[in-house]
Amino acid sequence: MSANDLLIRMQQGDRLALARLMTLVEARPPEIYRIMSQVARMAKGAPRLGITGPPGAGKSTVIDGLIRLLRSQHKTVGAVAIDPSSPFSGGAVLGDRVRMQDHSIDPGVFIRSLGSRGSHGGISRATMEVALLLDAFGMDEILIETVGVGQTELDIMGIANTTVVVLVPEAGDTVQTLKAGLMEIGDIFVVNKADRDGADRMAAELRAMVEISPSPKEWAAPVLLTSAREGKGLEELLEAVMSHRRHLADRPETEAFRRNYLKRQFLEIILAELCLRLDSTPEIEIIARQILSGAEDPYAAAAELLSDPSRLAQFLRLRDKQ
Amino acid sequence: MSANDLLIRMQQGDRLALARLMTLVEARPPEIYRIMSQVARMAKGAPRLGITGPPGAGKSTVIDGLIRLLRSQHKTVGAVAIDPSSPFSGGAVLGDRVRMQDHSIDPGVFIRSLGSRGSHGGISRATMEVALLLDAFGMDEILIETVGVGQTELDIMGIANTTVVVLVPEAGDTVQTLKAGLMEIGDIFVVNKADRDGADRMAAELRAMVEISPSPKEWAAPVLLTSAREGKGLEELLEAVMSHRRHLADRPETEAFRRNYLKRQFLEIILAELCLRLDSTPEIEIIARQILSGAEDPYAAAAELLSDPSRLAQFLRLRDKQ
Numbered sequence A, B: 001m002s003a004n005d006l007l008i009r010m011q012q013g014d015r016l017a018l019a020r021l022m023t024l025v026e027a028r029p030p031e032i033y034r035i036m037s038q039v040a041r042m043a044k045g046a047p048r049l050g051i052t053g054p055p056g057a058g059k060s061t062v063i064d065g066l067i068r069l070l071r072s073q074h075k076t077v078g079a080v081a082i083d084p085s086s087p088f089s090g091g092a093v094l095g096d097r098v099r100m101q102d103h104s105i106d107p108g109v110f111i112r113s114l115g116s117r118g119s120h121g122g123i124s125r126a127t128m129e130v131a132l133l134l135d136a137f138g139m140d141e142i143l144i145e146t147v148g149v150g151q152t153e154l155d156i157m158g159i160a161n162t163t164v165v166v167l168v169p170e171a172g173d174t175v176q177t178l179k180a181g182l183m184e185i186g187d188i189f190v191v192n193k194a195d196r197d198g199a200d201r202m203a204a205e206l207r208a209m210v211e212i213s214p215s216p217k218e219w220a221a222p223v224l225l226t227s228a229r230e231g232k233g234l235e236e237l238l239e240a241v242m243s244h245r246r247h248l249a250d251r252p253e254t255e256a257f258r259r260n261y262l263k264r265q266f267l268e269i270i271l272a273e274l275c276l277r278l279d280s281t282p283e284i285e286i287i288a289r290q291i292l293s294g295a296e297d298p299y300a301a302a303a304e305l306l307s308d309p310s311r312l313a314q315f316l317r318l319r320d321k322q
Helices: A003-011 A015-027 A032-042 A059-072 A095-105 A122-137 A151-159 A174-179 A199-212 A234-249 A253-279 A282-293 A298-306 A309-315 B003-011 B015-027 B032-042 B059-072 B095-105 B122-137 B151-159 B174-179 B199-212 B234-249 B253-279 B282-293 B298-306 B309-315
Strands: A048-052 A077-083 A109-115 A141-146 A162-167 A188-191 A223-225 B048-052 B077-083 B109-115 B141-146 B162-167 B188-191 B223-225
Touching: A003 A015, A003 A032, A003 A122, A015 A032, A015 A109, A015 A122, A032 A122, A032 B298, A048 A059, A059 A077, A059 A141, A059 A162, A059 A234, A077 A122, A109 A122, A122 A141, A122 A151, A122 A253, A162 A234, A188 A199, A188 A234, A199 A223, A223 A234, A253 B253, A253 B282, A253 B298, A282 A298, A282 B253, A298 A309, A298 B032, A298 B253, A309 B309, B003 B015, B003 B032, B003 B122, B015 B032, B015 B109, B015 B122, B032 B122, B048 B059, B059 B077, B059 B141, B059 B162, B059 B234, B077 B122, B109 B122, B122 B141, B122 B151, B122 B253, B162 B234, B188 B199, B188 B234, B199 B223, B223 B234, B282 B298, B298 B309
Parallel strands: A048 A141, A048 A162, A077 A109, A077 A141, A162 A188, A188 A223, B048 B141, B048 B162, B077 B109, B077 B141, B162 B188, B188 B223
Antiparallel strands: none
């Protein structure tokens, strides 16, 4: 089936076509730009809600609960889970994912896991693109789950309009939480598994930290308690998300956020292509061997290539070989 | 002081010069390639030991203990901590870091924290370069700490020769651990805070998982118990690290690892420069505005630029304006 057929079928609500387009996004055939350009024009601009936090905090259960709640409000939901799976195994079958499969028979829900393989902004580009496909498919809400507290979360900031940080009472002492650099990332904090010891203390500490944090966005991040497995606190969480969106709608920086997002999206598309071109240049292997032999070092080799525009242009396929 | 003076002083053991060179690496002045080329030639190839795991696992305490142990063996140690700090605050002062400052009066130890700001492989490039500087400074051992279980860990795989994954008994059920995709990343697993409930059970589960994991490297990752705060189990950990190094020394893929590392290092240097050039092109802002206005979408704009080699070459400063 041609990419055009896939696009038409996706617009008609064909989930298999949507899934195959997502696979194309990862495979990156040359026509990807033309395809995604059409996808970008189909998208209606559904809000992106980021859910992040350390492993074991119950993010997937929170997302599962949010999906149920949104469905009860007759909203359709797309979810992207960034799964820091192995570069070898290509992603394990996960307990949480299995639980989420409950939604797989619901035509109003589509969930996609993305491996965090690839480099040079690969995962944030792929996340942006899968979210865009879900948006073009017509989903009302896009949820993005990231595991961990590393770079991924910093990336989500540029992708999600609202970011929820999910923690658990035993997430460790407050210093550890601060350390994770989550304070400025979260628009909303959730202490999940709130029936466990220490939940109230942790929420109080988080509230104190929100108060002393600089708030460039003039938004005081609420700290909520949930027991996602029992469905407790999720309505309040969704209410807080909506409240944050109303806040954003009035803010001048929302346009700056959007412009910055689009600029970044554009730059990442270009850089992903340049990286592919460079990486597939046979001369790169030769340079790597020279570096390995000690005849060159990476910096001298880089400086040499960067100072030779015509050779670099050739590597980047910006001109024909002479 | 000129960069050359800094290099000479660094070679003479001047720590301030080393620190200033690290700052240069982050600031990226045009002469960075020339400087780092000299640094690369000074480096002796000290082994890189990666320490990773979720927040609260006690990684910093493990590193602190390893530093003490290595110092007692009269080895000098450089450490890089990747600190997923905020893009706003630029890095909080951390409890763990403060603890590590104990080493700051020891001339045989140098610790540097790196913020995980920047994109397009910025953090792994910066980590590689700080490690290279520590190597050129003459440190016998380079430790690299990353927080989180996201992309950062996948990145560390390419940087560290040996990767230790530190977990705690309450790190959650085994599925969550698998989920974190840590199995293939770890050359050695440590269950820290081993005096807590569940440590033995967790170690047993990890051992079972190591057994069923595919082992492309023909190395059965040992699972060790430590109580880093009391210094327990650290000698065994260091012994396991040495054993892994002996294993690597005999393996043919070690050269492939090294060639791949050098190739990646080279590619990241080139891409970082191309990203800087693209991002500072005034036309990019104009394109972003066109996209925002809806006159263009990011993919059509990217396809247009990529299909116009002379315009792209101009954006990348590969030719003069015509």
